[in-house]
Amino acid sequence: MFRQTSEFHxxxxxxxxxxxxxxxxAPLRGLDGWSFxxxxxxxxxxxxxxxxxxxxxxxxxxREVAAWSQPIIVxxxxxxxxxxxxxxxxxxxxxxxxKMEPGNxxxxxxxxxxxxxxxxxxRVHQGNAVPYLEYFLAPRTGRVIFDALQSEQGSWFLGKRxxxxxxxxxxxxxxxxxxxxxxxxQIGELLNVExxxxxxxxxxxxxxxxxxxxxxxTTGAEGRALHGKAAxxxxxxxxxxxxxxxxxxxxxxEVEGWAESDGVVVHGSGRFFEVIGxxxxxxxxxxxxxAQPMIAPVGRGVIAFLTRRIEGTVHLLVNARTEAGSFxxxxxxPTVQCAPANYEALPAGSRxxxxxxxxxxxxxxxxxxxxxxxxxxxxxxxENRYLAVEAxxxxxxxxxxxxxxxxxxxxxxxxxxxxxxxxxxRNLLACLRFLR
Amino acid sequence: MFRQTSEFHxxxxxxxxxxxxxxxxAPLRGLDGWSFxxxxxxxxxxxxxxxxxxxxxxxxxxREVAAWSQPIIVxxxxxxxxxxxxxxxxxxxxxxxxKMEPGNxxxxxxxxxxxxxxxxxxRVHQGNAVPYLEYFLAPRTGRVIFDALQSEQGSWFLGKRxxxxxxxxxxxxxxxxxxxxxxxxQIGELLNVExxxxxxxxxxxxxxxxxxxxxxxTTGAEGRALHGKAAxxxxxxxxxxxxxxxxxxxxxxEVEGWAESDGVVVHGSGRFFEVIGxxxxxxxxxxxxxAQPMIAPVGRGVIAFLTRRIEGTVHLLVNARTEAGSFxxxxxxPTVQCAPANYEALPAGSRxxxxxxxxxxxxxxxxxxxxxxxxxxxxxxxENRYLAVEAxxxxxxxxxxxxxxxxxxxxxxxxxxxxxxxxxxRNLLACLRFLR
Numbered sequence: 001m002f003r004q005t006s007e008f009h010x011x012x013x014x015x016x017x018x019x020x021x022x023x024x025x026a027p028l029r030g031l032d033g034w035s036f037x038x039x040x041x042x043x044x045x046x047x048x049x050x051x052x053x054x055x056x057x058x059x060x061x062x063r064e065v066a067a068w069s070q071p072i073i074v075x076x077x078x079x080x081x082x083x084x085x086x087x088x089x090x091x092x093x094x095x096x097x098x099k100m101e102p103g104n105x106x107x108x109x110x111x112x113x114x115x116x117x118x119x120x121x122x123r124v125h126q127g128n129a130v131p132y133l134e135y136f137l138a139p140r141t142g143r144v145i146f147d148a149l150q151s152e153q154g155s156w157f158l159g160k161r162x163x164x165x166x167x168x169x170x171x172x173x174x175x176x177x178x179x180x181x182x183x184x185x186q187i188g189e190l191l192n193v194e195x196x197x198x199x200x201x202x203x204x205x206x207x208x209x210x211x212x213x214x215x216x217x218t219t220g221a222e223g224r225a226l227h228g229k230a231a232x233x234x235x236x237x238x239x240x241x242x243x244x245x246x247x248x249x250x251x252x253x254e255v256e257g258w259a260e261s262d263g264v265v266v267h268g269s270g271r272f273f274e275v276i277g278x279x280x281x282x283x284x285x286x287x288x289x290x291a292q293p294m295i296a297p298v299g300r301g302v303i304a305f306l307t308r309r310i311e312g313t314v315h316l317l318v319n320a321r322t323e324a325g326s327f328x329x330x331x332x333x334p335t336v337q338c339a340p341a342n343y344e345a346l347p348a349g350s351r352x353x354x355x356x357x358x359x360x361x362x363x364x365x366x367x368x369x370x371x372x373x374x375x376x377x378x379x380x381x382x383e384n385r386y387l388a389v390e391a392x393x394x395x396x397x398x399x400x401x402x403x404x405x406x407x408x409x410x411x412x413x414x415x416x417x418x419x420x421x422x423x424x425x426r427n428l429l430a431c432l433r434f435l436r
Numbered sequence: 437m438f439r440q441t442s443e444f445h446x447x448x449x450x451x452x453x454x455x456x457x458x459x460x461x462a463p464l465r466g467l468d469g470w471s472f473x474x475x476x477x478x479x480x481x482x483x484x485x486x487x488x489x490x491x492x493x494x495x496x497x498x499r500e501v502a503a504w505s506q507p508i509i510v511x512x513x514x515x516x517x518x519x520x521x522x523x524x525x526x527x528x529x530x531x532x533x534x535k536m537e538p539g540n541x542x543x544x545x546x547x548x549x550x551x552x553x554x555x556x557x558x559r560v561h562q563g564n565a566v567p568y569l570e571y572f573l574a575p576r577t578g579r580v581i582f583d584a585l586q587s588e589q590g591s592w593f594l595g596k597r598x599x600x601x602x603x604x605x606x607x608x609x610x611x612x613x614x615x616x617x618x619x620x621x622q623i624g625e626l627l628n629v630e631x632x633x634x635x636x637x638x639x640x641x642x643x644x645x646x647x648x649x650x651x652x653x654t655t656g657a658e659g660r661a662l663h664g665k666a667a668x669x670x671x672x673x674x675x676x677x678x679x680x681x682x683x684x685x686x687x688x689x690e691v692e693g694w695a696e697s698d699g700v701v702v703h704g705s706g707r708f709f710e711v712i713g714x715x716x717x718x719x720x721x722x723x724x725x726x727a728q729p730m731i732a733p734v735g736r737g738v739i740a741f742l743t744r745r746i747e748g749t750v751h752l753l754v755n756a757r758t759e760a761g762s763f764x765x766x767x768x769x770p771t772v773q774c775a776p777a778n779y780e781a782l783p784a785g786s787r788x789x790x791x792x793x794x795x796x797x798x799x800x801x802x803x804x805x806x807x808x809x810x811x812x813x814x815x816x817x818x819e820n821r822y823l824a825v826e827a828x829x830x831x832x833x834x835x836x837x838x839x840x841x842x843x844x845x846x847x848x849x850x851x852x853x854x855x856x857x858x859x860x861x862r863n864l865l866a867c868l869r870f871l872r
Contacts, residue, residue, distance in 0.1 A: 078677060138837060144666050144667055146670075147669060147673045148673055163673060163677050209666070229852075230582060230583070230645070230852075231580055233584060234580040234582075237583045238574055238583070242574070401574065416666075416669060418673065420853075
């Protein structure tokens with residue numbers, strides 16, 4: 001346990017010094033174990049497992065453009081992202097680990113107690129057993145605090161989901177090398193540091209029920225919210241029922257506008273993202289050496305909530321958001337979620353709604369502004385700027401059918417039910433709830 | 437408004453006398469507008485709309501058999517099932533209609549205010565406008581009480597869902613011919629009558645929040661429940677994460693064990709169901725004359741909850757149930773859901789779990805026993821016996837990972853979130869909550 005976060009930083013530096021990892025971009029052709037499938041051009045592992053990169057053709061009435069096709073990661077299996085919690089001297093502590101992921105900026109970030117794909121459990125990697133996994137697999141000891149199936153980045157994953165769990169441990173928990181107990185206050189301080197608390201930790205923590213949050217930081221109960229639960233669920237149902245998402249899986253070779261060039265799959269415009277290969281040499285992971293394809297986004301993204309006090313209670317402007325890989329038409333997303341670079345050449349009317357309000361806000365209205373990474377196991381240096389920006393007092397209470405104001409408490413309740421809140425909104429909510 | 441339900445029955449008899457409907461079974465070959473598609477053998481309408489009957493091959497670890505294939509209804513569009521509610525003299529009244537459906541036993545049953553497919557709205561039928569639809573389409577007046585996307589019979593529909601809505605009307609609501617206002621007490625009495633309150637009415641009413649239910653009949657708040665919400669949601673997540681449902685759409689002609697014989701698609705064993713054709717002549721519907729295929733189940737089904745008082749609070753034994761057409765692996769179902777005739781020839785060990793407990797219960801343990809029909813628009817004379825049977829006092833609190841005890845209140849809360857509770861459990865819950 002750390003009395004101050006400076007002690008954590010010293011420990012983290014030691015962890016870093018003791019490890020040696022190398023991640024080297026490498027051409028997709030010739031990547032060890034991976035190849036372009038003849039005919040389709042899909043990128044697959046020779047075992048047929050892990051994941052593949054294929055194509056998808058999308059038509060929807062809920063995005064800036066009506067139809068497009070793109071490469072997408074297909075990974076049908078769902079893994080476990082699990083955090084153990086235990087009270088010491090009456091204060092809940094969360095067990096996190098220093099984990100290497102090839103796509104991470106800084107390579108090492110703070111990860112949940114368990115972050116494992118089903119291939120990890122079933123030992124496709126032929127690596128070491130996953131520490132603490134027994135706390136998360138049935139039959140288990142301990143008490144469930146949170147357990148839901150949650151979708152991940154719909155722009156890059158087709159219907160991918162992971163099981164997000166928080167388990168309160170019974171009895172003594174031995175602390176293994178590379179793991180540490182942190183309080184919510186300490187995690188809240190570390191959330192101020194760029195690219196340290198990884199995506200998986202943030203999404204799991206977003207599901208922590210309000211009673212567990214830091215005293216005095218929980219916000220507005222339902223009674224003081226603009227809309228009741230029935231109205232919020234109805235808004236979500238209406239959005240799902242009124243929008244459409246038609247998609248068709250296609251061979252990667254047939255994705256229009258994309259092509260392989262110099263061992264990388266890129267869009268002709270240079271926008272969106274690239275599919276790259278990396279060679280990895282790692283210590284402290286299940287396997288010491290491997291290669292894999294990754295998605296490398298072009299430019300830093302923006303994930304932002306507009307906020308407003310309504311009758312004294314903080315509200316967030318939530319968007320019903322459709323993405324190529326959405327599990328079911330759409331989920332609740334942040335007010336703005338995009339990579340601004342993709343829209344720079346476009347006229348103002350084609351830019352994502354509320355992006356300009358967020359980026360041009362006066363400094364005193366910026367409540368939260370921190371850079372974090374997305375999952376380093378599949379995404380290479382995928383950074384987002386997480387923002388919360390107070391809207392002007394005269395900002396309308398109704399801004400059309402695809403946005404609604406709800407309190408952080410209400411959004412947190414939605415997180416407890418699988419597939420209601422997308423990963424970007426969950427991660428931003430975790431920053432809002434816990435960042436100090 | 438009816439002072440007594442006898443007045444309702446008189447009115448209903450008048451409605452019946454004023455209408456004239458004929459439903460005649462007819463061979464699938466030659467059914468007006470419908471044909472077997474060359475090559476696949478799928479049954480489709482010449483317009484390409486409404487629905488089709490295709491094949492599906494299923495593999496799962498959550499049913500009595502590991503793999504099978506079967507015909508299934510494919511109907512991607514979702515409709516609206518909506519009930520208007522309004523207080524008269526302080527008592528909520530629900531607007532129901534007498535509606536003809538070709539598969540209904542007795543032809544006429546009591547239906548929601550609006551029961552309309554998207555084809556109805558968009559006028560594919562070229563029939564009359566749907567009365568009261570404006571109360572359910574945005575932008576609308578009134579107050580949302582309940583609004584969720586709910587799955588329908590997974591044994592016969594592939595991922596079919598309808599929007600279930602309850603809207604409290606503002607201002608005067610003109611009562612059209614064939615419609616009537618009923619209180620929950622009156623609906624509760626009518627639920628004792630076989631095949632009168634249709635499936636769509638029952639599923640919509642299952643979503644009525646507890647505050648609206650009849651005084652003194654709401655059951656056990658969460659505090660007195662065996663498991664809290666986090667534990668119930670975790671059980672559901674665990675079941676979804678640990679079971680698999682792999683399926684592949686196949687041509688109807690390739691469904692093993694099924695074949696067309698005398699204008700009907702049947703299983704070689706005579707079990708399960710038949711796909712039949714019907715010719716319909718109707719008054720009071722959008723179109724006066726049409727033909728369509730229907731699913732005609734073999735034998736009456738059983739839909740049952742085992743119940744138990746735990747520390748004085750009534751609990752229901754809920755099953756994590758997978759079906760061929762499940763939207764997402766499984767949903768919360770009743771303790772038992774099957775057509776017993778399908779299992780008669782099988783050894784006791786192959787019979788559905790708890791079926792014998794339910795069917796052999798002493799009469800004083802049978803809390804509810806009433807026969808109702810499933811949707812008469814797609815299913816022909818599909819009757820189920822809805823049962824609630826009190827389990828012996830020594831019945832265990834844990835009966836394995838696929839069942840869990842929860843209170844009616846808790847199950848009702850799950851209904852408010854789409855795709856948590858299957859249609860059979862919702863309909864049985866409506867009987868349990870409202871039947872007098």
